[in-house]
Amino acid sequence: MSIKLKNGIILATGENGDFRVLEGSCIVINGKIIEYIGPEEDAPCADEVKDMRNRILMPGLVNAHGHGPMTLLRGVGGGLALQEWLETAIFPIEDKLTPEDIAVGERWAIMEMLASGTTCVSDMYDFPWKTWEVMKESGIKGNVCRVGLSFSDTEEIPTNRFNECVSLVRDYKDEDDRVFSEFCLHSEYLTKEAFVRKIAEINSELHANVNVHVSETRREHEECKARHNGLTPIQYLEKCGILDENTYAAHCVWVEDGDLEIMKEKKVSAVFNPSSNCKLASGFASIDKMLTKGVNVALGTDGCASNDNLNMFEEMHLGSMIIKNIKSDATKLNSEQMLKLATVNGARAMGRTDTGELKVGKRADIIAVSLDKPHMYPAFNIPNLLVYSAQGSDVVMTMVDGNILYENGEYKTIDAEKARFEMKKCIDRIYG
Amino acid sequence: MSIKLKNGIILATGENGDFRVLEGSCIVINGKIIEYIGPEEDAPCADEVKDMRNRILMPGLVNAHGHGPMTLLRGVGGGLALQEWLETAIFPIEDKLTPEDIAVGERWAIMEMLASGTTCVSDMYDFPWKTWEVMKESGIKGNVCRVGLSFSDTEEIPTNRFNECVSLVRDYKDEDDRVFSEFCLHSEYLTKEAFVRKIAEINSELHANVNVHVSETRREHEECKARHNGLTPIQYLEKCGILDENTYAAHCVWVEDGDLEIMKEKKVSAVFNPSSNCKLASGFASIDKMLTKGVNVALGTDGCASNDNLNMFEEMHLGSMIIKNIKSDATKLNSEQMLKLATVNGARAMGRTDTGELKVGKRADIIAVSLDKPHMYPAFNIPNLLVYSAQGSDVVMTMVDGNILYENGEYKTIDAEKARFEMKKCIDRIYG
Numbered sequence: 001m002s003i004k005l006k007n008g009i010i011l012a013t014g015e016n017g018d019f020r021v022l023e024g025s026c027i028v029i030n031g032k033i034i035e036y037i038g039p040e041e042d043a044p045c046a047d048e049v050k051d052m053r054n055r056i057l058m059p060g061l062v063n064a065h066g067h068g069p070m071t072l073l074r075g076v077g078g079g080l081a082l083q084e085w086l087e088t089a090i091f092p093i094e095d096k097l098t099p100e101d102i103a104v105g106e107r108w109a110i111m112e113m114l115a116s117g118t119t120c121v122s123d124m125y126d127f128p129w130k131t132w133e134v135m136k137e138s139g140i141k142g143n144v145c146r147v148g149l150s151f152s153d154t155e156e157i158p159t160n161r162f163n164e165c166v167s168l169v170r171d172y173k174d175e176d177d178r179v180f181s182e183f184c185l186h187s188e189y190l191t192k193e194a195f196v197r198k199i200a201e202i203n204s205e206l207h208a209n210v211n212v213h214v215s216e217t218r219r220e221h222e223e224c225k226a227r228h229n230g231l232t233p234i235q236y237l238e239k240c241g242i243l244d245e246n247t248y249a250a251h252c253v254w255v256e257d258g259d260l261e262i263m264k265e266k267k268v269s270a271v272f273n274p275s276s277n278c279k280l281a282s283g284f285a286s287i288d289k290m291l292t293k294g295v296n297v298a299l300g301t302d303g304c305a306s307n308d309n310l311n312m313f314e315e316m317h318l319g320s321m322i323i324k325n326i327k328s329d330a331t332k333l334n335s336e337q338m339l340k341l342a343t344v345n346g347a348r349a350m351g352r353t354d355t356g357e358l359k360v361g362k363r364a365d366i367i368a369v370s371l372d373k374p375h376m377y378p379a380f381n382i383p384n385l386l387v388y389s390a391q392g393s394d395v396v397m398t399m400v401d402g403n404i405l406y407e408n409g410e411y412k413t414i415d416a417e418k419a420r421f422e423m424k425k426c427i428d429r430i431y432g
Numbered sequence: 433m434s435i436k437l438k439n440g441i442i443l444a445t446g447e448n449g450d451f452r453v454l455e456g457s458c459i460v461i462n463g464k465i466i467e468y469i470g471p472e473e474d475a476p477c478a479d480e481v482k483d484m485r486n487r488i489l490m491p492g493l494v495n496a497h498g499h500g501p502m503t504l505l506r507g508v509g510g511g512l513a514l515q516e517w518l519e520t521a522i523f524p525i526e527d528k529l530t531p532e533d534i535a536v537g538e539r540w541a542i543m544e545m546l547a548s549g550t551t552c553v554s555d556m557y558d559f560p561w562k563t564w565e566v567m568k569e570s571g572i573k574g575n576v577c578r579v580g581l582s583f584s585d586t587e588e589i590p591t592n593r594f595n596e597c598v599s600l601v602r603d604y605k606d607e608d609d610r611v612f613s614e615f616c617l618h619s620e621y622l623t624k625e626a627f628v629r630k631i632a633e634i635n636s637e638l639h640a641n642v643n644v645h646v647s648e649t650r651r652e653h654e655e656c657k658a659r660h661n662g663l664t665p666i667q668y669l670e671k672c673g674i675l676d677e678n679t680y681a682a683h684c685v686w687v688e689d690g691d692l693e694i695m696k697e698k699k700v701s702a703v704f705n706p707s708s709n710c711k712l713a714s715g716f717a718s719i720d721k722m723l724t725k726g727v728n729v730a731l732g733t734d735g736c737a738s739n740d741n742l743n744m745f746e747e748m749h750l751g752s753m754i755i756k757n758i759k760s761d762a763t764k765l766n767s768e769q770m771l772k773l774a775t776v777n778g779a780r781a782m783g784r785t786d787t788g789e790l791k792v793g794k795r796a797d798i799i800a801v802s803l804d805k806p807h808m809y810p811a812f813n814i815p816n817l818l819v820y821s822a823q824g825s826d827v828v829m830t831m832v833d834g835n836i837l838y839e840n841g842e843y844k845t846i847d848a849e850k851a852r853f854e855m856k857k858c859i860d861r862i863y864g
């Protein structure tokens with residue numbers, strides 16, 4: 001099956017990795033792959049032709065840090081700081097969630113993400129095998145992990161949980177290479193050293209990605225140093241042997257200059273979560289410094305309980321705005337850089353070199369952004385328009401691996417009515 | 433003509449000024465006025481009944497600082513800091529604009545604003561009589577001024593401009609009290625003392641509102657002090673006798689504690705413009721301190737060339753997020769406070785005591801926000817949902833003075849096709 005997308009404005013990636021805005025060109029997708037980007041007259045034929053007039057065609061957005069099923073907790077505990085928010089508002093509800101709830105909440109999250117242009121998402125939450133299944137059936141792309149936690153005060157490894165972590169990575173394989181299973185260490189403060197080391201050991205054979213929260217709050221960062229002879233979370237994780245190019249670290253708000261050196265050397269990616277960091281008042285990550293040092297920085301929404309949505313357009317906007325003002329420099333984190341955070345850098349963080357860019361040979365993970373609404377005209381500078389003017393709702397088509405999953409308000413792989421009915425039933429039971 | 437809006441979730445204002453979320457109630461509008469808010473069974477009859485199931489009914493948003501026709505310059509000079517942006521990118525284009533362009537650009541701005549829930553807007557730009565006419569014909573509510581400028585180095589008052597400022601206030605009267613004409617002093621740096629004093633003198637009879645830019649950048653603030661024996665822009669304006677409850681001051685990023693005392697005493701309102709201040713890297717206004725001091729703070733988008741849209745939902749989101757994080761306190765500028773900035777406080781800043789709240793006897797300036805999309809469910813806390821989860825595109829109905837101006841993508845008073853055609857013609861000529 002091949003599709004031609006014609007008459008759109010294409011945000012392609014050139015040979016040097018920079019964006020090139022193409023007009024009068026088309027994209028031809030063959031199966032899962034982008035086969036051709038170029039002038040219409042030289043394009044190969046396709047089984048289906050779609051007119052993308054007055055649409056920007058861009059790489060699908062990569063949400064590199066999230067907790068999808070937290071749609072079930074949207075807005076819960078709004079206005080509290082991180083620790084109080086977790087302990088008094090979030091954990092008591094999470095204790096009630098069943099695997100079926102997770103499936104329902106994740107499906108609802110995927111609906112929101114597809115409608116706002118996310119094609120690939122990292123998900124860290126309970127009952128990840130359910131998330132894995134829902135991702136598979138929905139057609140979205142994602143990385144899923146069993147949360148690596150060891151609550152006890154001793155270094156004893158919780159065998160069940162450890163085995164579940166390993167089994168997810170070993171047994172959940174997707175022949176389409178669309179849904180990845182990976183390891184997770186919740187954080188320095190919730191994962192004991194023996195656990196971290198054992199994951200590192202087993203992953204030296206399995207080579208899965210490793211997802212971890214790092215230095216989200218000042219308290220977490222300082223308490224780690226107090227516990228570990230002055231080692232920061234990054235230094236501690238390095239000591240445990242877990243840091244390499246497979247590792248991506250969410251938040252990194254309080255990382256120090258030395259941490260950035262380690263991240264650069266070990267090729268660890270950072271994930272910027274501007275809404276969550278602002279809403280929980282966790283601090284401003286030094287994104288500009290990370291980029292200058294050559295650290296790969298991705299973008300994420302975090303769970304929608306601390307955001308309170310999964311809208312990557314909002315993250316791009318907020319992230320770019322705050323970094324300029326924090327640095328007192330309007331040229332910082334410009335729209336092209338921000339679009340890379342939200343696409344190719346996210347893909348790289350999640351261990352995917354075959355997506356995040358519109359380029360021949362890459363997977364066809366493509367979204368169409370409408371220019372129909374007043375706020376999208378005039379369109380002098382396409383990257384600026386996408387970051388500063390657009391809303392998530394301007395997305396009118398979301399394609400993953402060549403399959404259209406969402407188009408003009410309709411979901412192709414999800415029964416929206418049923419999903420809403422199930423979501424309401426869950427919410428009524430959990431909070432009823 | 434009377435309308436009943438039934439089955440919606442109503443964000444009403446109680447006697448103490450706090451929000452009250454009402455379910456199972458309805459709103460009845462008689463002519464321009466909210467006649468009834470309460471249980472359906474006690475409601476008076478109405479000529480028309482509209483089902484607002486799964487919609488939040490809230491006060492229309494008040495955009496208290498803008499330059500509407502700058503839709504013609506959307507995204508121009510993106511990434512430059514304020515002074516360079518103005519001098520190299522904006523002013524050369526503005527020199528080309530005709531009164532007809534202003535009408536076209538303002539109409540385009542109003543379309544964007546109505547579609548994202550703004551019912552009342554402050555507008556400061558050239559050819560304001562054109563803006564006045566377009567506001568009148570569109571049905572939106574707004575304040576319009578002739579920009580008070582005196583470019584020359586002497587204190588000589590530019591007679592033509594001064595007369596135009598006065599004539600706008602004297603001659604442009606709206607019998608519906610919907611479009612106000614008011615005075616404007618561009619800023620301390622572009623308006624000489626003699627000009628400011630003469631406006632103050634004449635306004636002691638006319639009692640119009642006065643719109644002024646204050647302490648937007650550190651450079652502006654410090655240069656004022658250097659020019660005026662250490663007086664800040666607020667102190668300088670006070671010395672010129674212009675500050676009173678009619679005055680509202682945009683930006684106020686660099687105001688000092690003493691300035692806030694003056695603003696509080698003189699009842700001067702401040703207007704927070706988070707996107708513009710971030711995008712131009714002008715600094716973070718001390719909104720929390722202003723509110724604590726008892727200064728009335730409103731919210732604005734500024735012109736869409738430095739934003740790059742006119743979406744008040746985005747401003748609420750960004751503004752609330754950055755203040756929490758700057759103050760390292762997740763409880764700061766909560767969603768109810770932010771909704772007040774964007775509604776009743778804005779109305780007060782613009783000299784309007786009859787709007788900005790859903791209360792019996794107030795003007796019927798009401799918007800409906802849809803809960804249909806995945807990101808708007810669950811809806812545990814309506815103010816949080818509006819500030820943190822909603823997008824401007826969730827607005828499905830915008831009513832001003834009891835007239836529905838926008839509903840489900842359709843404009844009732846503007847020919848959208850014609851407006852787009854004219855906008856394109858303007859853009860092609862200006863930049864062609």
